Amino acid sequence: MDQKVIPDIVVGRLPLYLRALQRMLEEGRYITSSQELGERLGISAAQIRKDLSQFGEFGKQGTGYSIDYLAEQIRQILKVDRVWDVVVIGAGDIGSAVARYQGFANRGFRVVMIFDNDPEKIGTQVGQFTVQDIARADELIREAGIRVAMISVPSAEAQAVADQLVDAGAQAILNYAPLSLNVPPEVHVQYIDPVIHLQRMTYYL
Amino acid sequence: MDQKVIPDIVVGRLPLYLRALQRMLEEGRYITSSQELGERLGISAAQIRKDLSQFGEFGKQGTGYSIDYLAEQIRQILKVDRVWDVVVIGAGDIGSAVARYQGFANRGFRVVMIFDNDPEKIGTQVGQFTVQDIARADELIREAGIRVAMISVPSAEAQAVADQLVDAGAQAILNYAPLSLNVPPEVHVQYIDPVIHLQRMTYYL
C-alpha cells in the first residue's frame, strides 16, 4: 500500500507543523499559508509545501491552508488522531515531572503508569499515579498492550530497562538517560539530553 | 581567524561523540576507533572521521584515537573545557527537576539560580537553591554575566521570558515550553518537547 517511503527528516518536521497549527487555532485563526507557517518556524515556504505534498494536497491555490483541516490531516498521518497510553519507568525528579506534565493532553498521549525499583518509592503517589514495582512492569505493560514508553532511570540501569521494555512489547521509547541504547531495528528510540543541546550552543559562544 | 565555517549538523554530532567517549572512559577504555565509535552511535565510521577532520588530526593511523585526548579536544572545540553557569526560569515540575539534575556535572554546566513569578514559590527551596523572584532576574543575570539559560515556564509566558533573558544578556537558551521562540539572530535557541519526539515515532507504529 504505502509505496513511497517518506524521508525521516520530513516526518520529523510534521510534529513542528502540527504544533504551530494548534497554536494558531488557539489564537483564533482559521487560514494560514506556507509562507506564514515558515516564518513562524524558520523554515522556507517551499520546504513546507514540498513536505506536505508527500502526503497529499491539503491547500487551495490563492487561499492557503485551512488550519483546522491541515492539523487534522497531519494528526492522521502521525497517528496522533487517537490517544496513546504511555508508561514511565523511573520515578525520580525527571520521571515524576514527566508523569505530571500537562502538555501531553490534546497531543496524542496519556501517561497511564509509572514504575520504580526503589522500595522507598513504590506505593508513593506521583501526581495521580501510585508508583508501581518495576518487577510488575512486564506483566502490566503486556496486559494493557502499551507500545510507548519513557525511560527516566539512572544511566547505569537504562539499557537493562530498555531490554525489559522491548521484551514487554514496547515499540517506541523516549530515553532521558544520557546514553545511546541498543534496541532491535523495529523498535524506535528518541533521546532527550539537555546537555547535548547546551553543548551544541556553547560552540557558538 | 576561524576561516572555515563548520556545518551546524557537524557541530551537532560532536556532543554525541563526546558523550560516548566519556562513557568509554568510565568503562576503563583507553583507545577507540572511528568504527567502534560509529557502531555505538549508529553513525558510519567515515562520517566520524570526516567530522573530526574539520577540526584537526586527532588520531593515529593503524591505532585509532586516544579516548582521553579526543574527548579533551572535543571539549575545547565545544567550549565545555570550562563550566558555564546556567539559570533556570520557572520552578514548576520541569524547572525543579532540571535544577536538581545531577547530569550537568563534568559536562560543562552548572545551574546557579532558579526563578519564578509565583509568590507561593519564591523563597522556597529547590534542591540547593532558593527560588528567586523573576523580577530580580535581569539584575542578577547581568551581575553574574550569565549567558546560558533554560526556560521552563508555561507556554503563554515563554516568549516574554525569552525577551527578558535576551535583554539581560543571554546568548544560549534551552526552551522546554512547547512553542517556537522569536529571538535575535545572535541568540541561539534549542528546544526540548517530549511530544515532538513521541509524535515522530508514532508515525512508524
Next chain:
DNA sequence: TAGATTGTTAATCGATTAACAATC
C-alpha cells in the same frame, strides 16, 4: 478579472559514503 498561493519540476546545494594512499 487581478492577485495570491498552491503543488510540482528542475536546478542547486550540501551531506554522506566509498575508496585508498599514507603511515603508525
Next chain:
DNA sequence: TAGATTGTTAATCGATTAACAATC
C-alpha cells in the same frame, strides 16, 4: 614486515530551493 586505521579525495546520494503553470 603485515595489519590496521587514519585523513582526504572524488563520487554518490539526498535534501533544499527557485521558479512557474495551474487555479482558487
